[in-house]
Structure formats: C-alpha cells, structure tokens
Amino acid sequence: MSSRELESYRSGQPAQLADVLERVLDKGIVIAGDIQINLLDIELLTVKIRLLIASADKAREMGIDWWEGDPFLSGKKNGTGELEERLRRLEDAAGLPTSKQEQSNS
Amino acid sequence: MTSVAGAGTLRRDDLGWYLYGVVAAGEAPAELGAGVSVDPAHEVELVSEGPLAGVASRVSLQEFDEGMLPERLGDATWLEQKIRAHEQVLERVLRGASVVPCRFCTVYRSEAELRRFLSERREALMAALDRVRGQVEVGVKAFVDLDRFTVDQATRNEDIQELEKRVAAAEGGRAYLERRRLEQLVAAELERLRSVAGGEIHSRLLVAAEDGLPLPPQPAEISGRDGEMLFNGAYLVTADQSPFEQALTSVARDYRDAGIDFELTGPWPPYNFVPVELKAS
Numbered sequence: 559m560s561s562r563e564l565e566s567y568r569s570g571q572p573a574q575l576a577d578v579l580e581r582v583l584d585k586g587i588v589i590a591g592d593i594q595i596n597l598l599d600i601e602l603l604t605v606k607i608r609l610l611i612a613s614a615d616k617a618r619e620m621g622i623d624w625w626e627g628d629p630f631l632s633g634k635k636n637g638t639g640e641l642e643e644r645l646r647r648l649e650d651a652a653g654l655p656t657s658k659q660e661q662s663n664s
Numbered sequence: 665m666t667s668v669a670g671a672g673t674l675r676r677d678d679l680g681w682y683l684y685g686v687v688a689a690g691e692a693p694a695e696l697g698a699g700v701s702v703d704p705a706h707e708v709e710l711v712s713e714g715p716l717a718g719v720a721s722r723v724s725l726q727e728f729d730e731g732m733l734p735e736r737l738g739d740a741t742w743l744e745q746k747i748r749a750h751e752q753v754l755e756r757v758l759r760g761a762s763v764v765p766c767r768f769c770t771v772y773r774s775e776a777e778l779r780r781f782l783s784e785r786r787e788a789l790m791a792a793l794d795r796v797r798g799q800v801e802v803g804v805k806a807f808v809d810l811d812r813f814t815v816d817q818a819t820r821n822e823d824i825q826e827l828e829k830r831v832a833a834a835e836g837g838r839a840y841l842e843r844r845r846l847e848q849l850v851a852a853e854l855e856r857l858r859s860v861a862g863g864e865i866h867s868r869l870l871v872a873a874e875d876g877l878p879l880p881p882q883p884a885e886i887s888g889r890d891g892e893m894l895f896n897g898a899y900l901v902t903a904d905q906s907p908f909e910q911a912l913t914s915v916a917r918d919y920r921d922a923g924i925d926f927e928l929t930g931p932w933p934p935y936n937f938v939p940v941e942l943k944a945s
Contacts, residue, residue, distance in 0.1 A: 567912065567928040575744060576882055577803060577929055578751050585935035586685075586767035587792065587942060 681711070681772045682723040684753045685765040685933060686782070686789050689717040693760030702749045703727065708756075711775065713782035716789055719757050720778060728771050754933040762797045764789060765933035788942040796938065799874055799900050800931035804912060805882075806865060807891035808857070812923040814850050824849055854892065861924065862895040865915055872911030873899040875937055894924060898936040905931065 682702050689712045696719065697707035706722040726732070736742050750768055757763045772778040782789070818824045827846040834842050862878065870876045876899040887893050901908040909928070916926045 567916065567926050573751065573929065574887070575748075576887060578747055580879065580882070581765075581801075581932060581935040582747050582750050582768045584767075585938075585940075586765040586770075586933075587938050588767050588770075588940055 678725050679706075679722045680725040680728060681718075681720045681775060681778045682728065683766050683770045683772065683778060683781075684708070684719045684721075684750060685757060685763045686793065687717050687719060687757060687761045687763050688793060689713075689715055691761040692717050692719070693757065696753075696756060699756055700749045700752050702746050702753075708753050711778055711782070713779045714786060716782050716786060716793075718778055718782055719753065719763070721753075723771065725771075725773065728769065733769065751933075758800060758931060758933050762793060762799065763933050764792045764796065764938050765935050785942050788939070792938050792942070796900065796934040798903055799934060799937075800903050800905070801934040801936055802899050802901055802905060802908065802928060802930035803879075803932065804865075804869060804895070804897045804899065805887070805893055805927045805929070806861070806895040806919070807887075807889055807925045807927070808854070808894045809891050809923050809925075810854075813854065813857075813892075816923060817850060817853050821849075821853065824853075857922075858894050861919065861922070865895050865919070866897055868915050869897065869899060869908070869911055872908045873901050875900040877936060879936075891925065898932075900934055900937045903931070 687710075689710075692710050692712075696710060699708070701708045701721040703721060703723040705724075708719060708721045711718040711720050727736075747768060754763060754765050772781065814824075818828055824846065827842060827849060831839060831842045831846055858881075866876065866878050876897055879896040879898055881893040881896045884890070884892065899908060912926060912928060916924075919926075
C-alpha cells in the first residue's frame with residue numbers, strides 16, 4: 559500500500575456539508591430536559607432541512623443565491639404550514655421526491 | 665472574556681452557554697479560543713467541573729431562543745454557518761484531546777446549569793469518554809458509476825442484453841416501455857449489489873476498527889457526486905488511522921474492477937459512537 563494510493567480516497571476538500579449535517583444534526587449526545595431547545599422539533603425537520611441545504615449549496619455553487627433575499631428562507635417569516643408548503647415547492651423545483659408525492663403515487 | 669458586540673450590546677443576562685462537547689479536564693488543549701465559534705462575539709472557553717470540562721462558548725439567547733429556532737433552521741445560510749462552526753470547534757478540540765461531541769444546539773441558560781449538567785451526569789459522561797479515548801471517527805463512502813454499471817451488467821446479464829436490443833429496435837411508446845423495464849432491471853441489480861457488496865465492505869472494515877455502523881446512503885442530490893452511493897459507514901478507529909487505512913486500501917483494490925470508488929472522510933469527533941441519551945447518574 560502506498561501513501562499516494564491512500565491520498566486518492568481523501569477528497570482534499572473541506573468536509574462536504576452533507577457529511578457534517580449527517581453527524582451534527584443527527585448524532586452526538588442529547589440530554590433531554592437539560593436543554594432549552596426542543597430537540598424533537600429539530601429531529602422532525604432534519605431530513606427536509608438536509609434536502610433544502612443540499613439544494614441551496616448546489617445553487618450557491620452555480621452562483622444562484624435568490625434565497626438570500628427571500629423573506630422566508632432568510633428567516634424573516636414563520637409558520638409551519640407555510641414552511642411545509644415552501645419546502646414542497648422547493649423539492650418539486652429541485653426534482654426531489656416529496657412525502658406527498660410518494661403517498662399519492664402508491 | 666466577554667467581548668463587546670458593538671452598540672446596543674446584550675446584557676449579561678441575555679447570554680447562554682452553547683456546549684460543543686465534553687473533554688477530560690486535564691486533556692483540554694490550551695489554544696481553544698483562537699478560531700470560529702457559533703457566536704462570533706464570544707470565544708470558545710473551557711468550563712471545568714471536577715474531572716470533566718465542557719467546551720463551550722457564550723451565545724445570545726435571543727439568537728438561540730427555543731421559539732425562534734424552527735425559523736432559524738429554515739434559514740439555510742444561518743444553519744450552514746452555525747453547523748460548520750460547531751464542527752470546526754470540535755475538530756480543533758479533537759487535535760489535542762478525546763471528546764464526547766454534543767448534538768447541534770445544546771444550549772444552557774447559565775453557567776450554573778452547565779456546571780450542574782457536568783456534575784450530575786459525571787459518571788455517564790466519563791463512561792462515554794472512556795469509550796472514545798484515543799479514538800476518532802472516520803467515514804467511508806463507496807460510489808458506483810451507473811453508466812459503467814449498466815454496461816457491465818449488459819455484458820453478463822442476458823435479460824439486460826435482450827432488453828437493450830429491444831430498446832434500440834423499438835419506437836415511440838413501445839421504446840419508452842422497454843426502456844422503463846431496462847431501468848427497473850438495472851435498478852434491481854444495483855440493489856442486489858448494494859446489499860451484497862455493502863455487507864462485505866462493512867464487515868471487512870469492521871475488523872480493522874474498534875466499532876462501526878452503516879449509515880443510510882446519501883441520495884445523489886445530497887452527496888454532490890455523480891455516482892450512486894452504494895455504501896455509507898462510520899467507524900471508530902485509533903487516532904493513528906493507518907491500520908484502518910490499510911484495510912480500506914485492500915477492500916478498495918478488490919472492488920476496483922467492479923467500478924466501485926471509495927472515499928474516506930474525517931477524522932471526525934465520534935458523533936456516531938456516543939450514547940444518544942445519557943442515563944442519570
């Protein structure tokens with residue numbers, strides 16, 4: 559085994575956001591009751607945020623940053639129903655499967 | 665240590681403590697404060713309590729408020745910034761100490777509450793720390809090039825060969841249907857490869873690791889790679905990663921001809937190898 563061979567498995571890039579999210583949002587110790595943040599909320603949102611971020615990240619690479627000026631995505635408005643709706647539209651636009659679609663297809 | 669965040673600064677009462685992880689008090693690196701933190705106005709500090717120390721920094725409780733959080737989490741820019749900061753702080757710690765990483769957004773209202781946590785959960789935290797002492801987490805992902813895989817299958821699978829011929833010969837709606845069938849057949853073969861190769865890759869890597877677990881493969885939209893992710897796994901390995909890297913090299917050699925590429929990430933804080941919930945002492 560040569561070290562050059564090993565180097566080829568390392569991307570040499572900063573950690574992929576997806577790899578960081580997979581760990582920081584899903585894993586690590588959680589101490590219920592000691593923390594003010596409602597972790598259940600975070601868990602419910604995790605998967606969708608993951609998709610959202612991945613699309614956002616890709617878009618940013620391509621130089622598209624429309625969401626920076628979007629009142630919802632830049633965090634100036636709220637409402638879970640609206641969040642769901644916007645996520646679904648984003649997922650549709652990105653061609654990602656949504657939970658709604660999966661239900662209606664089966 | 666509290667720096668002034670410009671005009672209209674928050675009162676001391678408005679600050680909480682963001683906890684990144686827990687280390688042994690004696691092991692903690694000295695130059696922790698230099699570098700990013702989740703709130704740029706406040707450096708990373710160590711809060712020592714008995715044999716343990718919390719790696720923490722002060723944060724605005726307005727920014728990390730419970731009620732505001734769902735909204736914040738919808739803000740891709742905010743979330744990416746904070747999550748990267750969380751990870752970078754722990755990577756700094758990991759260079760000099762073993763660490764039990766906390767999940768994102770572990771916040772205490774006061775230093776007293778943070779200290780109480782460290783002291784009340786001392787036993788469980790020490791046990792978690794013992795388990796990861798001298799160890800780091802690495803990630804292994806395997807990708808397969810779908811075009812190459814399809815061509816490969818066609819050379820050895822007669823059904824696929826036959827279908828490819830029919831796709832080439834058919835027209836219109838018929839061609840569409842034949843192509844769908846071809847796609848389904850290739851997808852089924854891919855699933856078979858995923859379960860067989862994934863299982864073998866995992867068990868061979870596990871031999872060279874302290875512990876390990878398969879993670880759900882990331883869809884292509886998320887992985888950012890062209891290939892299909894065939895396998896995704898996390899392993900707890902000694903800080904000197906060479907025995908594990910040798911095992912990976914050998915696995916990768918055996919799968920090269922099948923068109924499977926490997927990617928090694930880390931060292932990560934051992935997120936996947938600490939208990940999700942701590943039992944009360």
